[in-house]
Amino acid sequence: MTIQTANLNQVNPYLPFGDRQDAPFYGKDILSVKQFNHADLNYIFGVAHEMQEMVRRVGTFDMLKGKILTNLFYEPSTRTSSSFTAAMERLGGSVIPINEVRYSSVAKGESLPDTIRSLECYSDVIVLRHPETGSAALAAQYGRKPIINAGDGTGEHPTQALLDLFTILEEMGRVNGLTITMLGDLKYGRTVHSLARLLTLYNVKLNYVSPELLRMPADVIKEIGDKLIPQAEYTSLDEVLAQTDVLYVTRVQKERFENPEDYEKVRGSYVITPELMTKAKSDMIVMHPLPRVGEISMDFDDDPRAAYFRQMEYGLYVRMALLALVLGKT
């Protein structure tokens, strides 16, 4: 939706008490990491810290009491949909879950704009996951309520990138100066497309390690290069593991392959094991957006460098912050 910039002194009679039209993210869509600057990130992460503190102290509280979120998922999800549900419920709001579009009017051929315009009659914010790149932007074009992109095909996954960055800050204490190595399916993995773009706000070095077939798309590499971020591509992890501060592992996105034989060629290309990780720094971290399908051995999970389950928890606080902010809380 377009942000309401009308006279802010004029009281909106439909705005419940305590909501702020002048709050920085009020009514905004979250479609791409490209919309954020440093000040935005500091603000969001400050709120995420407060959310963490409140969850520790009281568990659930009433900040979004009476608000309704629709979780509209056209693709499978465990973490993203349940973390948005948990985030909304921890803030006292409620959720309309639409995970099985097979059973909804979408199966009758309803268009995305019509589905959005219907669901926003019943809810204050819509979280959308959809297999087509650009679908969240399309939804936002038709919707009046904030749309949060929870993954649009191979395009972006901005809330994942925000929680990934928050994880790096919390775990490493800084982002500037770090060498971040992205490993696996860099072609189809939307989380790495968003994270690489978001990291251009910092002074980092990026390594991309993938099979030839799954290289980081040229347009993403160009965008990052235009921001003067040093980046290099490899097919072998050995070349960069010892210098890596953050190893961001991804799953090969089987469902996005046009040719199943290609999937067979690249599956199992890289596996993180305790033995391999003896070559890495002792103060680095290993991240993964999850789900994993064999690219990190379970034997590694007890290593303090394995940050992927902590990463999920940080995601709850970041998503609580985002929901509160787009709904006008400061």
Ligand code: NCD
């Ligand atoms: C990711 C996704 O959906 O893009 N999952 C997630 O949101 N945590 C990664 C994946 O599916 O591999």
